[in-house]
């Protein structure tokens with residue numbers, strides 16, 4: 001009898017992966033808590049209607065990718081394909097919309113999409129997500145983007161940030177009409193999917209991956225040129241805040257996201273180191289979603305990180321880079337360390353901490369820098385002309401002569 005194996009596109013998390021997985025969750029949660037977020041957990045199984053109403057009937061997720069079935073009680077249920085819908089359902093069910101105020105929640109866990117598995121694309125994958133309710137200020141949009149950047153920076157991940165505004169119920173319908181008019185003039189030349197999308201959800205035509213469609217779209221009207229005054233002011237303000245904080249981004253007017261609930265700010269963080277499935281995280285504003293799901297009108301914004309894709313990047317970085325952290329446990333050792341840092345920097349990234357500190361405090365700071373070698377000099381070492389070294393990966397530690405380091 002053949003052994004039973006895990007289902008296609010569904011992986012165990014063990015060994016190295018589990019180490020990185022918990023390392024990621026711990027640190028991403030810590031950063032989210034520092035930004036005022038608290039943990040929420042919602043069920044993995046929800047009523048199918050929840051995703052149809054929020055993610056949208058015309059989206060690929062609802063159309064093709066849901067793990068949907070009728071349970072023993074004849075309920076139409078679905079394994080969650082994403083986290084936002086369940087969090088919003090809980091927000092409304094627990095009457096936070098009636099209470100008013102601002103709520104910031106984070107979550108992580110498995111999501112399910114019946115997609116064709118390939119590198120970076122799984123059927124069961126994990127997200128780390130954050131959702132904010134009750135904040136219409138564009139400063140919250142900037143805050144969310146900066147927090148996501150902080151998380152990626154902590155893990156030393158290089159990324160590109162793509163930004164767009166999808167307008168609101170005032171300007172989006174007008175833009176949609178303009179777009180349909182434009183697309184209809186060369187409808188026959190567009191791919192089959194796009195022809196369907198013109199009927200169901202024309203803005204999805206903009207992110208078609210077909211090269212021919214992309215060429216044809218070159219002169220298509222741009223949403224950012226069709227925003228109402230309010231959306232335009234918010235988008236300009238958001239760019240200004242990001243500029244002020246030195247955050248690089250590119251405006252991508254074809255970034256429409258694959259879920260229907262967004263309005264105004266939409267963004268994606270991508271990496272060119274992990275192949276075709278390059279989106280590490282995505283999110284945006286969804287000011288109408290609480291209302292769609294039966295609650296009182298409440299602004300919302302959030303994002304989700306694809307954990308598997310992020311771990312891939314952490315692993316690539318770990319393999320590639322050695323980082324030495326140099327610390328003094330005594331003021332007198334600092335001069336000695338400047339000399340060592342100078343020598344090590346000829347070949348290796350070396351970070352020197354200027355404040356003398358205790359042994360374990362140095363390790364905490366070294367972790368923040370992603371250092372894999374921690375090298376410390378205290379009074380004893382200084383007198384013996386030695387240096388204490390610990391390799392974080394192998395956990396090996398030794399004290400050697402300075403000239404041998």
Ligand code: HAM
Nearest residue numbers: 082084121122125279280281282283284302303304306
């Ligand atoms: P999403 O863009 O569909 O957004 O997914 C977020 C991230 O999940 C993606 O950027 C990607 O890294 C990862 N991901 C998606 N599908 C797969 C897959 N099949 N295999 C591996 N990783 C995958 C959402 O889900 C929204 N709920 C985000 C959000 C939160 N918007 C507002 N709040």
